[in-house]
Amino acid sequence: QVQLVESGGGLVQPGESLRLSCKASGRSFSNYTIGWFRQGPGKDREFVATISWTLGKFYSDSVKGRFFISRDNGENTVYLQMNSLKTEDTSAYYCTAALRGASEYEYWGQGTQVTVSS
Numbered sequence: 001q002v003q004l005v006e007s008g009g010g011l012v013q014p015g016e017s018l019r020l021s022c023k024a025s026g027r028s029f030s031n032y033t034i035g036w037f038r039q040g041p042g043k044d045r046e047f048v049a050t051i052s053w054t055l056g057k058f059y060s061d062s063v064k065g066r067f068f069i070s071r072d073n074g075e076n077t078v079y080l081q082m083n084s085l086k087t088e089d090t091s092a093y094y095c096t097a098a099l100r101g102a103s104e105y106e107y108w109g110q111g112t113q114v115t116v117s118s
Helices: none
Strands: 003-007 010-012 018-025 032-039 046-051 057-059 067-072 077-082 091-099 112-116
Touching (some): 003 091, 018 091, 032 077, 046 067, 046 077
Parallel strands (some): 010 112
Antiparallel strands (some): 003 018, 018 077, 032 046, 032 091, 091 112
């Protein structure tokens, strides 16, 4: 069992940066692939980025080159550095975890709100 807690959201202006954190409890964090998703008001949930247990990274086209995902296994934490934020990045951001070998994400955090507005 893994519990995930996101933090770092807030209100920023277009062009500014934020760093989200996803802190996990439980054992064997390094064996999990961690993903970030987001969901804006009235929108479907959207994939943002993922970092695997082998440190492979993948980004959606909408954030590629602006967002950067990393992990610190010693701290059981995954980070999402978000640069050059746009108004369309406004969403609730959720992290999720899948154990190595799993076919889908099994655990979800409660989310953190990011609002980009002038």
